[in-house]
Amino acid sequence: MTLLKVEDLKMHFPVYGGVLYRQVATVFAVDGVSFSVEAGKTMGLVGESGCGKSTIGRALLRLYEPTSGRVSFEDKDITHLKGRKLRDLRSDMQMIFQDPFESLNPRHTIGDILQEPYIIHHQGKPAERRQEVLKLLDRVGMPADSIHKYPHEFSGGQRQRIGIARAIALKPKLIICDEPVSALDVSIQSQILNLLIELQQEMGMAYMFIAHDLSVIKHVSDQIAVMYLGRIVEIADSETLYANPQHPYTRALISSIPEPDPRKRKNFTALKGEVPSPMNPPSHCHFVDRCPYSQPLCSEKTPLLTVKGTNENHRVACHFALN
Amino acid sequence: MSEVILEVKDLATEFDTEQGVARALDDISFEVKAGETLGIVGESGCGKSVTALSILRLLPKPAGNIVSGEVIFKGQDLIRLPADDMHNIRGNRIAMIFQEPMTALNPVYRISRQLNETLALHNPEMNKAEINEASINMLKRVGIPAPERRMKEYPHQLSGGMRQRVMIAIALLCKPEILIADEPTTALDVTIQAQILQLLKDLQKETGMAIIFITHDLGVIAELCDRVVVMYGGRIIEQADILTLFDKPRHPYTRGLLNAIPRLDKSSKEVLSTIPGMVPSLFDFLPGCRFQNRCDYVQEQCTQDIPVLESDSDGHQVRCFRFRELLS
Numbered sequence: 128m129t130l131l132k133v134e135d136l137k138m139h140f141p142v143y144g145g146v147l148y149r150q151v152a153t154v155f156a157v158d159g160v161s162f163s164v165e166a167g168k169t170m171g172l173v174g175e176s177g178c179g180k181s182t183i184g185r186a187l188l189r190l191y192e193p194t195s196g197r198v199s200f201e202d203k204d205i206t207h208l209k210g211r212k213l214r215d216l217r218s219d220m221q222m223i224f225q226d227p228f229e230s231l232n233p234r235h236t237i238g239d240i241l242q243e244p245y246i247i248h249h250q251g252k253p254a255e256r257r258q259e260v261l262k263l264l265d266r267v268g269m270p271a272d273s274i275h276k277y278p279h280e281f282s283g284g285q286r287q288r289i290g291i292a293r294a295i296a297l298k299p300k301l302i303i304c305d306e307p308v309s310a311l312d313v314s315i316q317s318q319i320l321n322l323l324i325e326l327q328q329e330m331g332m333a334y335m336f337i338a339h340d341l342s343v344i345k346h347v348s349d350q351i352a353v354m355y356l357g358r359i360v361e362i363a364d365s366e367t368l369y370a371n372p373q374h375p376y377t378r379a380l381i382s383s384i385p386e387p388d389p390r391k392r393k394n395f396t397a398l399k400g401e402v403p404s405p406m407n408p409p410s411h412c413h414f415v416d417r418c419p420y421s422q423p424l425c426s427e428k429t430p431l432l433t434v435k436g437t438n439e440n441h442r443v444a445c446h447f448a449l450n
Numbered sequence: 451m452s453e454v455i456l457e458v459k460d461l462a463t464e465f466d467t468e469q470g471v472a473r474a475l476d477d478i479s480f481e482v483k484a485g486e487t488l489g490i491v492g493e494s495g496c497g498k499s500v501t502a503l504s505i506l507r508l509l510p511k512p513a514g515n516i517v518s519g520e521v522i523f524k525g526q527d528l529i530r531l532p533a534d535d536m537h538n539i540r541g542n543r544i545a546m547i548f549q550e551p552m553t554a555l556n557p558v559y560r561i562s563r564q565l566n567e568t569l570a571l572h573n574p575e576m577n578k579a580e581i582n583e584a585s586i587n588m589l590k591r592v593g594i595p596a597p598e599r600r601m602k603e604y605p606h607q608l609s610g611g612m613r614q615r616v617m618i619a620i621a622l623l624c625k626p627e628i629l630i631a632d633e634p635t636t637a638l639d640v641t642i643q644a645q646i647l648q649l650l651k652d653l654q655k656e657t658g659m660a661i662i663f664i665t666h667d668l669g670v671i672a673e674l675c676d677r678v679v680v681m682y683g684g685r686i687i688e689q690a691d692i693l694t695l696f697d698k699p700r701h702p703y704t705r706g707l708l709n710a711i712p713r714l715d716k717s718s719k720e721v722l723s724t725i726p727g728m729v730p731s732l733f734d735f736l737p738g739c740r741f742q743n744r745c746d747y748v749q750e751q752c753t754q755d756i757p758v759l760e761s762d763s764d765g766h767q768v769r770c771f772r773f774r775e776l777l778s
Contacts, residue, residue, distance in 0.1 A: 312666065313707055317711070320722055347718070385670045386669055398641045
């Protein structure tokens with residue numbers, strides 16, 4: 128069942144400047160993105176900094192107002208919801224942030240932080256809420272006495288557990304995880320990934336998992352979308368994407384990852400240059416300047432995300448994929 | 451066998467803080483041979499950056515103090531060297547690059563000044579034109595397009611990858627014998643990281659310098675290093691050549707770390723093995739083995755005595771009372 132459907136989402140930010148402070152440019156952060164998230168599954172969104180992956184996450188939760196496009200949740204159009212309806216929707220859609228140092232209010236105790244979702248959504252009496260909070264703490268592997276402590280008393284990994292507890296408090300149907308492990312040490316990262324996967328199996332919610340680390344994304348996701356400069360360039364189930372990447376950027380991304388195996392040393396020659404500015408992306412194919420296979424057609428016609436092979440869930444935005 | 455150019459012996463460093471004295475490094479000994487890449491790997495707070503800063507005597511003063519040990523660079527003990535002599539070595543014969551190239555470059559000086567300054571300081575015999583030319587050539591070598599134009603720009607006008615290239619250019623200007631790289635690619639995107647790692651590999655081939663590469667990423671270690679030092683809680687817990695370390699890790703921490711990484715070739719949603727608990731802070735180190743509270747194999751002795759770093763005939767060192775039993 129499709130839980131969330133995104134159609135041609137665009138998120139453009141105006142840039143103001145000059146003496147008269149007029150709009151001088153536009154950042155094309157997300158430039159026409161379509162995908163869907165199945166109930167209970169994980170959709171991974173991977174790409175380098177500035178590709179628009181976090182912007183998508185925020186636009187879905189309506190923390191940003193999308194420039195155009197349509198977002199539907201359980202077949203209801205939520206693109207322009209306001210007020211109470213928007214608030215009600217958010218009990219079904221929660222978010223886990225990258226930085227567990229900045230996403231918890233330093234002046235609230237953990238008990239206050241975890242009760243807040245219930246207070247905002249008018250659920251339970253104070254004593255019941257406290258019981259729920261204790262259950263949450265236990266579920267994410269935190270001691271019960273944390274309830275009286277403040278965020279600064281915890282390490283990064285523990286704070287991320289608290290962030291997860293807050294996100295699952297209202298039993299949402301979708302959690303947007305925005306780089307939830309990139310600030311953590313390796314030994315802590317695996318604890319958090321395991322916890323997220325366990326919780327999903329137990330509670331059946333869907334994740335949209337945003338990260339720049341393809342090995343992490345591959346580990347947690349059922350489906351993966353690879354983004355480059357505001358667009359999805361390839362989307363497939365995670366095994367296919369890794370075993371049979373078709374877009375030159377996906378291939379370059381995979382071959383750029385240093386693998387923890389000294390017998391598989393690589394010659395990193397895959398990709399030259401840097402990501403162009405999203406204020407001034409190349410017209411048509413955004414990858415054209417860095418692509419080793421670019422042809423004149425790539426600067427004349429925008430490649431659309433289409434099925435190229437026999438697998439109809441594997442779509443790629445390249446004129447010359449498979450060649 | 452190439453010669454040993456840097457030897458760190460029994461190094462210990464302490465920080466004087468409001469919460470008391472914290473021993474950040476304890477009993478650190480390793481060698482760097484000419485032309486090789488030594489990796490130092492560990493999680494936050496394990497002392498890997500403090501090791502680098504101690505070698506170059508760049509510890510924050512007055513809090514950081516080297517309390518014992520020697521750092522022998524080509525027969526000279528750097529710890530006891532007069533400050534003037536240390537200036538001639540630092541940035542000249544041993545250079546360093548840092549994780550965050552934005553804070554390491556001075557934001558109010560042009561790129562040209564930051565490069566030229568280094569050369570002028572260590573090569574008083576060169577004139578301005580020569581210095582400028584050498585700087586431009588170095589920028590070209592680290593792969594910066596249009597170096598003449600870049601020389602006139604400020605750090606904020608460059609991307610993260612370009613800034614790191616500038617840092618590398620500054621470090622290599624005086625043809626150092628050792629380059630200390632402290633997490634140089636951690637702040638960069640993976641495709642840019644690949645470019646920088648390749649650049650370091652190529653430059654090392656050209657110049658024959660030794661590299662001490664500090665990182666938390668075992669993938670980067672596997673890609674680049676000849677030998678590896680694994681640190682935990684301010685001590686070296688294992689040291690071996692690269693193949694031995696990945697094939698036959700001996701310390702429970704090293705094993706745990708290697709198993710905890712999600713890998714591309716494993717199937718999705720498999721449960722990752724974890725190391726329970728968290729990385730200890732400098733102030734709550736336990737007596738005995740510092741890994742005891744996270745170790746699956748802890749026994750009474752581990753909580754009382756500090757295990758010594760034992761070495762076998764191949765130079766594989768490990769600091770654990772039980773590694774022999776665990777091997778079988």
